[in-house]
Every structure is written in structure tokens, then in C-alpha cells.
Amino acid sequence: MMDGQKANAGPVPRWLVILAGGYLIYLFILLGISAAFLIPLVKTSARTPPTPSVTVSSTPQILVHAPLDKSSIRYEDFSSDVRDWNLAYLRGKIETINNRLILQSYAHGGPAVGQNQLFIPAGSLYYVQADFMTDVDADQPYGLVFGRDNELDTFYLFEILPRLQQFAFYKYTPGTWETLVPFSGAEMKPYPQANTLSAYFDKGQIELYINGNRATSYTDQRPYLSVGVGAFAADPSYRLIVSDFFAYSEK
Amino acid sequence: MSLGPRGRLVLFFHGGHSAAQPAPTQDPFLATLSAPTPTPHIPSNYESGANFIIKDGFTNNLNHNWYNHEYWTELAVGDGKLSFDSSDQDSYATAISTITGPFDQPVYIQADLSTDASTAESYGVLFDDHYPTNEFFVFQINPESKQYTLHHHIGRQWYLRMSGVTDLIKSYPAANTIGIYMNKGYLEFYINHGMIDVYQDSGSDFQSGQTGFYANNSGFHVVVTNFAINRTGAP
Numbered sequence: 001m002m003d004g005q006k007a008n009a010g011p012v013p014r015w016l017v018i019l020a021g022g023y024l025i026y027l028f029i030l031l032g033i034s035a036a037f038l039i040p041l042v043k044t045s046a047r048t049p050p051t052p053s054v055t056v057s058s059t060p061q062i063l064v065h066a067p068l069d070k071s072s073i074r075y076e077d078f079s080s081d082v083r084d085w086n087l088a089y090l091r092g093k094i095e096t097i098n099n100r101l102i103l104q105s106y107a108h109g110g111p112a113v114g115q116n117q118l119f120i121p122a123g124s125l126y127y128v129q130a131d132f133m134t135d136v137d138a139d140q141p142y143g144l145v146f147g148r149d150n151e152l153d154t155f156y157l158f159e160i161l162p163r164l165q166q167f168a169f170y171k172y173t174p175g176t177w178e179t180l181v182p183f184s185g186a187e188m189k190p191y192p193q194a195n196t197l198s199a200y201f202d203k204g205q206i207e208l209y210i211n212g213n214r215a216t217s218y219t220d221q222r223p224y225l226s227v228g229v230g231a232f233a234a235d236p237s238y239r240l241i242v243s244d245f246f247a248y249s250e251k
Numbered sequence: 252m253s254l255g256p257r258g259r260l261v262l263f264f265h266g267g268h269s270a271a272q273p274a275p276t277q278d279p280f281l282a283t284l285s286a287p288t289p290t291p292h293i294p295s296n297y298e299s300g301a302n303f304i305i306k307d308g309f310t311n312n313l314n315h316n317w318y319n320h321e322y323w324t325e326l327a328v329g330d331g332k333l334s335f336d337s338s339d340q341d342s343y344a345t346a347i348s349t350i351t352g353p354f355d356q357p358v359y360i361q362a363d364l365s366t367d368a369s370t371a372e373s374y375g376v377l378f379d380d381h382y383p384t385n386e387f388f389v390f391q392i393n394p395e396s397k398q399y400t401l402h403h404h405i406g407r408q409w410y411l412r413m414s415g416v417t418d419l420i421k422s423y424p425a426a427n428t429i430g431i432y433m434n435k436g437y438l439e440f441y442i443n444h445g446m447i448d449v450y451q452d453s454g455s456d457f458q459s460g461q462t463g464f465y466a467n468n469s470g471f472h473v474v475v476t477n478f479a480i481n482r483t484g485a486p
Contacts, residue, residue, distance in 0.1 A: 081454035086410035093413040106415045192277045
């Protein structure tokens with residue numbers, strides 16, 4: 001007969017009732033033991049100051065290949081003036097505004113290079129890193145210059161184009177651009193955020209980094225051994241802003 | 252020296268339907284960056300009036316108001332003009348005023364410069380000169396190439412800070428009026444009463460040294476007339 005009640009499966013066996021009761025008693029004991037341990041801990045933590053929240057440091061620092069000897073690191077924050085920084089070529093401007101180096105090209109369709117030939121002493125191993133951003137959402141690349149020889153007018157250029165999330169690597173001799181790594185994809189920050197570009201050079205073994213992540217590596221069989229560093233603005237459509245420069249070298 | 256040409260990168264943007272990315276936080280510095288071409292502090296019809304620090308009619312140099320650092324510089328003052336040249340090939344020449352900064356407020360330096368012969372060399376105004384360290388800035392024009400440059404000289408080294416081209420520079424034999432507005436670490440450059448560029452170096456005080464004139468080589472005299480340094484009042 002259907003009366004709306006569940007169909008009775010019959011009486012619960014006694015052994016099952018005893019087993020369930022024992023299990024409940026076991027859980028109760030376990031809870032008591034846990035409480036005995038946890039309550040003192042809670043009281044202790046209440047007496048100590050709260051754990052300080054983690055501070056995200058915005059202090060610029062070397063992201064990769066930090067040297068053992070920290071004293072060899074040369075750091076430029078552009079807080080004073082540009083004394084040793086200058087334009088490598090005509091048609092442009094290099095200045096400092098509120099602790100930033102500003103590089104601008106005046107050459108129609110042409111680049112500007114800001115350089116410092118004396119930033120670090122000569123060495124067969126060196127590392128250079130800088131933070132770059134632009135004043136507008138640039139549709140032309142910008143980049144890091146290293147291995148610069150002012151007399152021979154030669155250098156390496158590691159450039160990025162955040163709009164397209166692309167980078168490339170060049171070697172410049174007067175009048176000639178040699179593409180060492182053609183434009184390739186890599187993760188980088190879009191405008192108006194800064195991107196940190198780094199180059200690690202060890203006797204022609206070159207590693208390139210974007211925001212601390214390796215973008216590519218390259219072995220130059222005929223490497224440039226000068227250690228001049230700089231910044232590269234591809235054309236006059238934007239102002240390149242450099243907030244800091246790190247570098248060190250080893251013999 | 253110029254950088255060899257390199258192919259320009261042409262961007263191709265794909266029209267997609269992906270959701271817009273949230274705008275990243277903008278660096279506050281960008282808001283402090285002035286427009287690429289700021290409003291000039293000196294109007295094109297500027298007249299110095301009576302608020303000058305120095306206004307030299309160049310009648311004579313009996314008080315030794317003008318001197319030079321280099322023994323190869325020939326300097327003459329009289330008949331309403333200052334004239335100087337380098338007698339040593341491939342050496343520059345200067346003529347320096349004894350009036351020195353720091354000035355207590357923004358100033359505007361202006362003078363008419365010409366040469367006694369056609370030349371492919373540059374010449375211009377020298378400022379923030381500190382003789383003990385042989386450190387100074389030079390703003391030069393080249394009437395032949397229409398090019399202007401700003402150099403910083405430190406010790407025996409030259410550092411190029413700014414370089415451009417403007418049609419405001421008149422060719423020989425016309426005189427060119429060169430003006431420089433200075434407010435501590437900020438400069439505006441004028442040629443023939445038009446502002447052609449600005450320059451900023453927050454860590455410097457361009458008003459702290461002496462002022463004068465500069466010839467980049469031998470073979471011609473630089474002739475200066477109507478020289479004045481004026482207070483311009485509040486920045």
C-alpha cells in the first residue's frame with residue numbers, strides 16, 4: 001500500500017548501532033585532544049604582534065646573474081645629472097627629468113642612441129640591466145645598447161616592441177645592421193608599464209632577458225669586447241624614459 | 252657621425268574580438284613630463300626693458316669685463332661690438348663675461364651673433380662656465396647646415412646633449428639673434444625670436460656659472476652686438 005512513507009528496509013542490526021556509537025566517541029576524544037593543543041597556540045598568537053604583511057619592494061635591483069661581489073655593481077638612478085651620458089649621433093636629445101634619463105630622436109625615421117662609455121670597467125664578462133618605458137604607446141621598438149665602442153662606432157642592440165610582444169637582437173658596425181636574432185615573440189609589459197632589459201655577456205656567450213625572464217641566448221664568434229652601454233630610441237615618435245641602469249664587469 | 256639606416260618596422264594589427272585588457276597603472280612620472288613643445292617663456296616681441304643684470308653696449312673693455320681662457324684667442328671690444336677669433340687651427344676660442352651667477356631668478360640671455368666671413372664652422376653662446384674644472388655648456392648654430400647643438404664640456408671631453416636642425420637660422424652674412432631662457436635646470440633656446448628647443452637637466456643649475464661666446468674653430472671672427480642678461484621674473 002502506498003502511504004507516502006519510505007519503504008521500510010527493516011530493523012537496523014544491533015552490531016551496527018554499537019559500531020556507530022563507538023565511532024562517535026572516538027571523534028569526540030579526537031576533538032578534545034585537538035582543542036588541548038590548539039587553544040594554547042591561539043592564546044599565544046594573541047599576545048604577539050600580528051605577522052607583518054609582506055612588503056613588495058619596488059627598489060630596483062639586479063634581476064639575474066647577480067655577482068658574488070656586490071661592490072662591483074655600478075648603479076645609476078639619474079638623480080644628479082647626465083654628465084657621462086651623451087648622444088652617440090647627431091639629431092636627438094638626451095636629458096634628465098626628475099630622476100629619469102629621457103632620450104629622443106630628432107632624425108626623421110631614424111634612431112637616437114644615448115651612451116655611456118665609462119659606466120663599467122672593461123672585462124670579458126659583464127652584465128647590464130635597465131628599466132625602459134615610453135611617454136606614448138610606441139609603435140616602434142626601443143632597447144638596450146651594450147658592447148658599445150665609441151671609437152669604432154660598434155655595439156649590440158637588444159630591442160623590444162611591447163605592442164607586438166616582440167624582441168630582436170642586432171649587431172651594429174658603421175652603416176650595417178646584422179640581425180643576430182630576428183623579431184621573435186616574448187612576454188613583456190604593455191605601455192605604460194616599464195620593461196627591464198638585461199644582457200649577460202661572457203666572452204661572446206650572450207644571454208638576453210626581459211623582466212628577468214630569458215628571451216634568448218646567442219653565441220657571437222667575433223664578439224665586441226668593449227663595455228659601453230646605452231639606450232636606443234628607434235624614431236622621433238616617442239620619448240624613451242630610462243629610470244635606472246645597473247652593470248658590472250669582471251676581468 | 253650618423254647611424255646607418257635600418258628598415259622601419261611596419262605594424263599590422265589584427266582586428267580581434269578579444270575582451271579589452273584592464274588598463275595598467277600609469278607611472279606618475281608620465282604626468283610630470285611636459286609636452287614635447289612647451290609654451291615659450293619669452294614672447295617673440297620680447298624687449299628687455301630696465302630689468303637687466305647686464306646690458307653691454309661694447310664701447311670698450313677698460314674694466315676688463317670680457318676676457319678669454321685661451322692664449323690663442325684674439326679679443327676686441329669697441330664700436331658697439333665684441334669680436335673674437337681663434338688664431339690656432341682646430342682650436343676653439345671663447346670670450347667670457349666677468350658677470351657670474353648664480354642669479355636669484357630666471358634669466359634670459361640674448362645677443363646678436365654674426366661672422367666676418369662665410370664659414371662652415373659653428374659658433375654660439377657659452378654658459379654655466381666654471382673655469383677651475385674647465386666645465387661649461389655651449390649652444391652653437393651652424394648657418395651653413397642650419398644645425399644647432401648643445402654640448403657639455405667637462406675637463407677635456409665633449410658630450411653632445413642635443414642636436415637638431417631649424418630653418419630659423421639665417422645664412423651668412425645675416426646676424427642671428429640667439430636667446431637662452433634659464434631657470435635652474437631648465438633651458439629654452441631661441442633663434443631669431445622663435446623657440447626652437449628646450450632642454451632639462453634636473454640635477455644641474457645652469458645659472459651658476461659665467462656666460463660668454465664661443466667659436467668652434469679658427470678662420471673667422473665672431474661678432475657680437477646687443478648683449479644682455481635679463482631677469483624675467485617668476486618662472
